[in-house]
Amino acid sequence: MSKRDEEARDLVQRLSAGKMSRRQFMTRASALGLTAGAIGSILAACGGKDDAAPATAPTEPAPTESAPGESTAPAGTVDIAGDLDHFTWEGYDLPGIIDPWLDANGVSQNVTLIGVQADVEAKLLSPAGKGVDLTSANQAFIQSYLDFGIVRPISVEEVPSLAKLFPRWQQFPYRNDDGTFNVVPWTWGSLGLTYSPERVGEVPESWEIVFDPAFKDRVVMLDDAQNNVSLAALILGFNPDELTQEQFAEVKDFLGRVMKQSKTLAPSFGDIVSLFAAGEVDLNFLGWIGTDVFIEGAETKTIVPAKNPDGSLGRSLAFCDCAMIPPDADNVPAALAFSEQLISGQIAADAAAYLAAGTTNPEVVALIDETTRALFPYDDLGAFFERVALPNGFPRESDEFVTFDETVKGWEDVKAAAL
Amino acid sequence: MSVSRRLAAVLASPLGLLLFVAIAIPGGTFLVYSFFSFDASLRRVEPGFSFDNYRLVLTESTFHTLGWNTLAIAVPATVASVVAGYALAYYLAFEARRSRTFLLALVVISMLASYLVRIYAWRTLMGERGVLNSALEAIGIIDEPLGVLLFSRLTVIVAYVNLYLPFTTLLIYASLAGVPRALRESARDLGAGRGETLRRVTLPLSGHAVLVATAFTFFLSAGDFFAPVLLGGTSSVTFGVAISDQLRSTGNYPLGAALSFVMLAAFALVYLLLRASLRAFRFLPRQVA
Structure with a gap:
């Protein structure tokens, strides 16, 4: 036994x-x-x-076949009614998109918003986290959350569409060797260099453009320690998951140089959209592809420059946000069923359009509107992710590599040095 | 204890209880936290007693830089708010006649807009395509938008003056309105000019309001971290931002608490220095504050 x-x-x-x-x-x-x-x-x-x-609970075996557009969710065959306490990012509760499904299944979604990703561990590791049914985990935090013991494994029987994900998401940290999943990866996007075609002109060929004197005080950076450090590390040819202290010193120096070129630090991507729309900036180091979709009154393009400053192949960063069920969740059936919706059928396709994001399920790609689908090269994601990394995250404790807390401190050092 | 004093104690007790529950207990808890340590691997606060967090805050050069930058923003903002507030309050109390009610209404109305709306309004005003740049270009003073109007320390200072001027004005006005006209007229009758009357009569009688307005403005502007982020550009990272980073990004409550209490100690020091200065210049009666 x-x-x-x-x-x-x-x-x-x-x-x-x-x-x-x-x-x-x-x-x-x-x-x-x-x-x-x-x-x-x-x-x-x-x-x-x-x-x-x-x-x-929604743990019935997946239908053997499902036509595009039809949800594979088991809702309707099982009773998942009740409260779903959802601790997530603004917009990830899919207002308007998921509502018919919630109504049809008698699920009441109670949303509490995340401010920063670290809020998740802070909440789930405290008594206030008891009863959270579903939350959001960035891919770079999954390992930490496993270490903290705040992850409930999910089987493919529970969320059938997990079996259909692109190979990229059929591996750790999303999927374990035993076939269970730690999370349901459902929305992703790429980060790179966002520029104003009107002000910059031709497509920037290299990351070197952020140091161009012509764009002094025309650059904006997102105030985000981990992603800035990760992106700089990739551009410098380092592995952000295993960044040594010597490499970190180079990363901080690089970020300090970008900071000197920058006009401001933005607290959010929404603020960056506003800055481009107001004509305040021309370039965004650590730009989000969603900026190109959501901006009004101006035009931006987000790219991965062909070259790094040293002339090597240009690198950049991606992110993947996942649905995660804590071990103390009260309404696991509803959380599982909701997670299934995130990666299947028209709800997943509409969510991709709503968030200007990618889907993790190849079956959903055809259901996504053309504009959103064109954001990512679904035909060759393997090649795409060779240039655009999805880091597993900085270790929380390490004698060998730079830790999560050291990135926060290092980013503060960079900001202070610019004063 | 007399009946009236007992009655006063009874009447004040709900407020005292509220202050104790809402300020003393959380503040005390936070103070205790500042001596705890933080287990980075488990993201857990470990109870104990250590000055390590304070040692780090006081020795780390990054925190020094942020502290000085905070002063570089908060001190000018405070001085400008209090001086302008005093001038406006003086005018309202002693010079304005029929326009007093209207001007007071304007001051109060300016406080009704929310903090965020006012911060974003400054972006609209000072941006490269903002109202000010457009106006300057339209009348031919400049050929290109002035980029320095937004995202600088100066912008943050101006925004703080806009935010806190109504408070300082009302605080000082309330004090000046209580200055007996007879005292000022007596000084003039005895040969004092307007400046000497201000210095030797009006200022000392309103010194406590100046003290409170100064402390109020300094604490709020030095403790804020949002306006510097939205208006200050890369040159306006403050101590408040460091506290926010520790509490929100890393969850290191002990270090965040230590940073907060170092800041609180700095505030107390500023208050004591300010009070001593006002007393030294005889702008503050000894029995007050």
Whole structure:
């Protein structure tokens, strides 16, 4: 008998003996990977007062085939009704897009907004995080969240469309060797150099343009320690996941030079859109492709320059935001079903358009509107991600490599040096 | 204890309780946190007692730089707000006649717009395609937009004066309105000019309002981190930004708390220095504050 089987049997015995509530049993059993059908059967067999959420869950096997546009979500065959406490970024609750699905399934989405990614660990590691059903994890934070023990593994049976993801998202840190997923990767985008064609003219060939005296005080940077350090590291030819202190010194020097060229630091991409629209800046180091879509009254282009300043192949950065279910989630069935919607059918396609983002499911690509689809080269994502990295994140503790906290401190040093 | 004093204590107790619950308890908790340590690998605050966070704040050159930059913004903003506020309040209290109500209404109305709206309004005014640059170009004073109007320390200072001038004006006006006209007229009758009357009569009688207005403006402008981010460009990173980074980006509450209490200690020092200076120049009666 495997360890998992032993633990499952122990759970059943504790439930039968009344040493565990039905809600506790559901949470622990889900964490062990027991299917909802099995959990429901056990609960039904044990009887007793029903103090838990509906035992049925969206863990039915995926339909063998689903036509494009049709959701593969199991909702409709299972009862997932109830509150879904969603701790996520503004817009990731998909207002207007997910509402019909929520209404049809009796799910009430209670959204609390994330300010910075670090809010997630701060909340989930505190008593205030109990009961969060679904949250958002940037790919660079997944390893840390695993280390903190705030990740509930997800099986493909629970979120069937996970089996269909592009190969890029069928590997760690998204997927484990045992086939379970840590998160549901669902929205991604690329970061690069955003420029104003009107002011810059020809497509910039190299990152060197940010140091061009003609653009002194015409550059804007996002006030984001980790992404700035990661991007600078890539441009300098370093691996941001394994950045040594010597390399970090070069990265800080590079960022300091960009800072000297910069007019301002923007607190958000929304602010950067405003700055381009107001004609305040011409270039954005660490620019977001969504700027090109959302800007009004002006035009921007976001690219990965062909060359780094040293003449080597130009590199840049991408991000992938994932749905993550904490181990203490109250309504796991609804969280799973919601996650399925994020990567399947028209809801996923509309979400991509709404966020000017990419999808992780090849089946969804055809459903995305042409403009949004054209943002990314879905035909050859492998080549794309060779130039555009998806870092796994800075270690939280390391004697060898630069840590997460050191990037924050280093970024403060860069900002202070510009004063 | 007399009946009236007991009654006063009873009446004040709800406010005292509110202040204790809303300020003393969280503030005390935060102070305790500043002596704790932070386990970076587990993102966990470890209870204990250590001055390490304070040592880091006081020895790290980055924090020194941010501290000086904070002063470079907050001191001019405070001086300008208080001096302009005093002048406006003086005019309202002693010079304005029929226009007083109208001007006071304007001062109050200027406070009604939200903080963020006023900050963004400065962008609209001072931007390269903003109202000021457009006007200067239209009347032929400049050929190209002046980029220095926005994203500089000066912009942040001007914005702070705009934000806090109404407060300093009202605080000082409330004090000046209570200065007996007879005292000022007596000084004039005894041969004092307008300047000497201001220096020897009016200022000392309104010194406590100047003290409070100065402290108020300095604390708010030095502690703010949003206006510098939105208006200040790369030259306006302040101590408040460092506190925000520690509390939000890394979750290092002990270090963030230590930074906060070092800042609070600096505020207290500024207050004491200011009070001593006002007393030294006899602008503040000894029994006040």
